[in-house]
Amino acid sequence: MTPLLQVQNLAKHYAVRIPDGLGHRRATLRAVDGISFSLSAGQTLGLVGESGCGKTTTARLVLGLMQATQGRVLFEGQSVPSTRDATWRDLRQRMQMVYQNPLGALDRRLPVITQVLEPLRIHHRSDPLEHMEQAQALMASLGLAKSLWSRYPHELSGGQRQRVVLSRALILKPSLLVCDEPVSALDVSIQAQVINLLQDVQELMGVAYLFISHDLKVVRQVSDQVAVMYLGQIVEQAPPAQLFSEPLHPYSQALVSAIPSLWNRQQKTKIVLQGEPPNPLSLQSGCVFQQRCPYAEDRCREQSPILTPLTSERQVACHMLAQKPQGQNTLVESCS
Numbered sequence: 001m002t003p004l005l006q007v008q009n010l011a012k013h014y015a016v017r018i019p020d021g022l023g024h025r026r027a028t029l030r031a032v033d034g035i036s037f038s039l040s041a042g043q044t045l046g047l048v049g050e051s052g053c054g055k056t057t058t059a060r061l062v063l064g065l066m067q068a069t070q071g072r073v074l075f076e077g078q079s080v081p082s083t084r085d086a087t088w089r090d091l092r093q094r095m096q097m098v099y100q101n102p103l104g105a106l107d108r109r110l111p112v113i114t115q116v117l118e119p120l121r122i123h124h125r126s127d128p129l130e131h132m133e134q135a136q137a138l139m140a141s142l143g144l145a146k147s148l149w150s151r152y153p154h155e156l157s158g159g160q161r162q163r164v165v166l167s168r169a170l171i172l173k174p175s176l177l178v179c180d181e182p183v184s185a186l187d188v189s190i191q192a193q194v195i196n197l198l199q200d201v202q203e204l205m206g207v208a209y210l211f212i213s214h215d216l217k218v219v220r221q222v223s224d225q226v227a228v229m230y231l232g233q234i235v236e237q238a239p240p241a242q243l244f245s246e247p248l249h250p251y252s253q254a255l256v257s258a259i260p261s262l263w264n265r266q267q268k269t270k271i272v273l274q275g276e277p278p279n280p281l282s283l284q285s286g287c288v289f290q291q292r293c294p295y296a297e298d299r300c301r302e303q304s305p306i307l308t309p310l311t312s313e314r315q316v317a318c319h320m321l322a323q324k325p326q327g328q329n330t331l332v333e334s335c336s
């Protein structure tokens with residue numbers, strides 16, 4: 001069966017100007033650099049990685065909100081255009097986005113029900129009375145009491161606002177929701193409610209999620225597959241049970257080891273990566289992780305490793321791991 005979403009060798013490079021003495025020089029920033037993944041209907045792919053690794057850029061490329069430098073995105077087998085033509089508008093009805101900051105995503109001047117109705121109005125579906133009934137039923141099912149429907153965004157709590165954003169994203173019954181840090185702006189107890197709600201919605205509506213977060217606990221809870229990004233590239237992809245119990249790439253090992261030990265029982269010590277992430281504007285050839293990897297050897301400095309399947313469900317981009325049989329992957333030295 002064709003996956004709902006296929007991302008093939010996708011890249012976004014920016015031409016930037018860097019101050020240099022009294023003038024400037026030109027450089028290329030590889031925000032996303034040749035990533036590939038797929039997502040099946042009704043499934044969740046978690047995308048994790050530190051700030052600036054290219055998660056939001058990936059989300060925007062998937063939705064055709066910006067032009068890719070290279071590669072393509074297929075949604076339901078159809079190429080997603082980056083020009084806002086009729087094909088794009090048609091596809092966008094079935095691909096929606098949920099942003100981190102619900103207040104920023106809503107219009108402060110409009111009652112929230114008007115904003116939930118907006119996509120139906122834009123896409124001219126059915127009649128206004130039917131629209132209203134649909135919006136009210138959806139908002140009620142997402143836990144928004146009737147008394148909240150005609151309020152303005154600033155009159156709601158953060159959790160209520162994110163439910164409004166979700167209602168607006170779901171009103172056209174999309175098959176893909178791209179969620180960019182959907183709970184990061186909420187406090188912990190509200191985060192749990194919204195996560196549960198997203199899971200219920202997925203069960204009821206069969207919607208797939210590309211779920212972006214830097215919170216590994218949340219990603220572990222919601223994902224069927226997790227992709228780990230580092231400086232614009234996917235360095236490992238695996239089901240969460242495997243990734244969190246036996247991370248293989250040295251960068252994934254460091255990320256997982258940073259999860260509090262109560263939760264992460266198997267990893268006793270925290271792996272402290274050496275050095276800062278390299279400047280994305282002056283990357284050397286070879287592996288993107290080479291400067292912080294204690295196992296880097298000549299080959300890692302010369303050749304960029306390709307994301308390679310180790311099993312049917314698991315892929316890693318590491319020269320050292322490609323050599324090693326599974327189960328012998330204690331690559332990174334630990335230090336407390």
Ligand SMILES: Nc1ncnc2c1ncn2[C@@H]1O[C@H](COP(=O)(O)OP(=O)(O)OP(=O)(O)O)[C@@H](O)[C@H]1O
Nearest residue numbers: 014016029031050051052053054055056057058280
């Ligand atoms: N318009 C732009 N011009 C130049 N560089 C950009 C532009 N937009 C983003 N970048 C750079 O691209 C890289 C990836 O940015 P992106 O927003 O995708 O990161 P992110 O993983 O979403 O980070 P965060 O977790 O902080 O949201 C960053 O180095 C960023 O500075």
Ligand SMILES: [Mg+2]
Nearest residue numbers: 055056057180
């Ligand atoms: Mg981001």
